[in-house]
Amino acid sequence: MTRLAAGPRSVPHRPRLSARLAYLMQKVLKPNAANRRFGAAVERVPLARTLFTATERASKERLFGCRMCGQCALPVTGYSCPMGCPKELRNGPCGGVGPGGACEVYPEKRCVWVVGFERAASQGAAADLRRLQRPIDHRRWGESSWLNYWAGRDDDLWTDDDGLASPPHMGEVE
């Protein structure tokens, strides 16, 4: 499996891609027959996989402060990366957010969840934040989350809805 070293520390990163463009990009990236086939082809060739993963890393690091957890939550967090939260909360924000939306650990930065909520709401996607996010698999740091996403390995990262109608199942965490 191709891995790159884990990215930088968990520090809030302001997304450099507008919410509108990020949600447009989602239309292209979300799993379909074409990108599934492409992903499978890339996974078959180690060098292609390495290059693809490096490209993903370079672009997502710049745009979203990506740290390569390999289990991307961006599609349901307003394209604000939760791994930039110093507590790496996947179901944030914590209760320590300052009056103006400041991160409690890095007060000069805005809370990634406050930013994510604003961005999701601006695109009519605030309901995405009601989904319950399951714990991540720490063996997958450094992997390409796009390949994981297209191959369906990310299908259980979050619940389909707010989980209130019937108790959501945690699933098996190895």
Next chain:
Amino acid sequence: MSALRDRLAAGQFTITAELSPPRGASAAAMLGRAELLRGWVDAVNITDNQGSHVRLSSWAGAAAVRQSGIIEPIMQMTCRDRNRIALQSDLLGAGALGIENLLFMSGDHPKFGDHPGAKPVFDMDSTQLTWTARTLRDEGRLLSGKELNPAPRFFLGAVENPFAPPVEYRAQRAAKKIAAGAQFIQTQYVFDLDVFTRWVTDLGELGVLDRCSVLAGVGVIRSARMLDFLASGKVPGVQIPEPVIRRLRGVAADDVGAEGAKIAAELIAALRQIPGVAGVHLLTAGYERQTAGLLRMAGVDRSALMDESALVGKSSDGD
């Protein structure tokens, strides 16, 4: 048996308070402070290295309080210091020691404590930890899928800060914790009743108040120094509204404590009238000697409870 659960289920106005374990290898002083709350408070939160300062562990503190029979403990668990293996292991330990009331939170970042260079763990977040405890209890298995024999009995709690941005999302975030398994929620300090009432109303509209009890956080500003500290905006998650600051600045420095207690008593009385509020959670660690007086000032009659709590010490299971 969780008397806290029974009391909330019966719809009786419920009072919880915070008790910090000592920085030392004896629980004796903490039990002495618990004794001051006997009869006045239904359960005490045993904090988990609060503010990221090392203290006697919350499970040991909760076990000592439970064994003393003085009061029922609520064991706090943060996600800061343990991964999913240690968290599940400690949940089983709590179950074995008869500690049923649990309260989950993310936890303060190590940066704020006495070991700022410590590794922040945060393997899971508070929603996931609540979900984990429910999985252990209701499905009788670990997250790995391995069966538990026997499964623990738990009464699960979570926290929320209705006043932290994004305020319009805070009820939904609480609802996520309720979906994950939270049966009661304690809040951060309430000073702004309008924002708080809006939050509780939102919870009602989300249809979750029939399965989760809300305990509103109440703190006492005890001195001019504490007011300066809290109003500085440097305490994570605490915001003191301008009218409260003005009122406390309006009295002599020596009278701030008395005025702060008066404000807290008024808040307790007002919170009691808000539909959907099951009780109050006193964020008053270190204030145990004055707690009874505060509750009396708030018009809380505990004479009936005093009789009940005398029975708690005579539990039949030999501890």
